[in-house]
Amino acid sequence: MLIYSRFLLGVFCLLLPLTLHSTDILHSSNGNVRIRANLNPNVVLGDPKLDNTILVITAPTDKKDIHIVSDCEHQEATLYKTGGTDGMMTYVMQLSFLSSCESPTIRVGDSEGIFTDTIFTLPLHSLSEIRSDFINTKSPELLTIMGSGQTITGGTGVTIVEKLRYIQMLYENLDTALKSNLAGDIIHDREDTKYTSPVAGYVLPSKNNLIPGAGRPYRRDTTDGIHHGWDILAPYGTPVQALAKGQIIRIVNNWTWDHFALMGKWPFSADDKLRNLDIFRGNQVWLQSMDGNVTFYSHLSKISPDMVVGTIVDKWTYLGDIGMSGVPDKNYKDFHLHFEIQQNPFHEDMRNPNYLDIMRWEYIGKWAGSASVHEKMKEIFE
Secondary structure, eight states: OOOOGGGGHHHHTOOOOOOOOOOOOEEOOTTOSEEEEESOSOEEETOTTTSEEEEEEEEETTOOSOEEEESSOEEEEEEEEEEOTTSEEEEEEEEEEOSOOSOOEEEEEETTEEEEEEEEEOOEEEHHHHHHHHHTSOHHHHHHHHTTOOOOOSOOOSSHHHHHHHHHHHHHHHHHHHHHHHHHHHHHHTTOOOBOOSSTTOOOOOSGGGSTTOBOGGGTTTSOSBOOSEEEEOOTTOEEEOSSSEEEEEEEOOOOGGGGGGOOOSSOOHHHHHHHHHHHTOSEEEEEETTSOEEEEESEEEEOTTOOTTOEEOTTOEEEEEOOTTOSOTTOOOOEEEEEEEOOOOOTTOSSOOHHHHHHSOBTTTTOOHHHHHHHHHHHBO
16 A cells, blocks of 8 residues: 655654755865765655655754755755764654755755755656656557556564665655556557647638648748648637647747847758747647647747646647737738647657757658648548
8 A cells, every 4th residue: 555755754753843944154064964865766846745755864963953955945854863872963854845946956954054065966856757758658668667566565664774764665666656657647648549629619721721731932031931730710819729638848928029030041950940930930839748749839829827837738728819929920810820740759868858859850741742631630630
């Protein structure tokens, strides 16, 4: 039976008030204060079971108010402490992160300052990063991860060493269970293979000039001169929706006309062309569906305030409104949603691709004739 790491406090039956500490006085402990062990091999921000860890710290008995120093908002509790005949104290402390954190580095402090020689790097990850890693993993490998779950049974032991080892095993078990469940959820969601129209009540375009592969010769001086996606014509402000369940991986909501001045000019590389296309997309939301593909929603006038990078959304979730951001013509009236679908190549060395990596993926319809694109649309859309 799995035990929440929050319950680890009860292992020692001693809980001190959770307090935040800060100080700007820096000095060395001359190697006398050390973080000896971290019991959680993967601290996962965003998961209530794994967003914390337990640390073993040693310090001389004359050091008072030993605490943990982090750049991130956190809580801490001293679960256990004991003194030895060598004039040293051993502290067992729980550290819990309250929100997202960009810095995995922590230190130890006391009532007189921060010990600069106690720097320690935690194995810090975010739940969305792990999920992104798994979404970019092929299904057979996810099935292997699903089968790796384990259950730890038995007592906590008698000695402090036995108790600490048991807690470490609990953390390892929770981490395995989290990854097994994530892999299972993604496999399950991949069974829903059909996309819905990203604009409710509107069908996909039938005209060849509005589908992938259509020519855009007037943009050959800045791009490859080819249309990479579909245009669904609809009035300004029409809501757009998630075409499948997935994770929001990018939001651009600061587009202005000044962005056109940032475009690369001839001669430019293939990547320059992609960056220029990114400017033409204007305000946009990138949705990575559970099959690994990434859909670019472009030209938006408004993006839902509920959309945050890392958020999981269900199919039909409201993402934003149709607009004309990224369109060079200020008098433009043919309002539409432009969306394109980048096909995940599942590179083994690209589990967390950056934005340019994703733009390099082949879009659905690349190198295909219009007849093939229409057949593909029937295959992948409801």
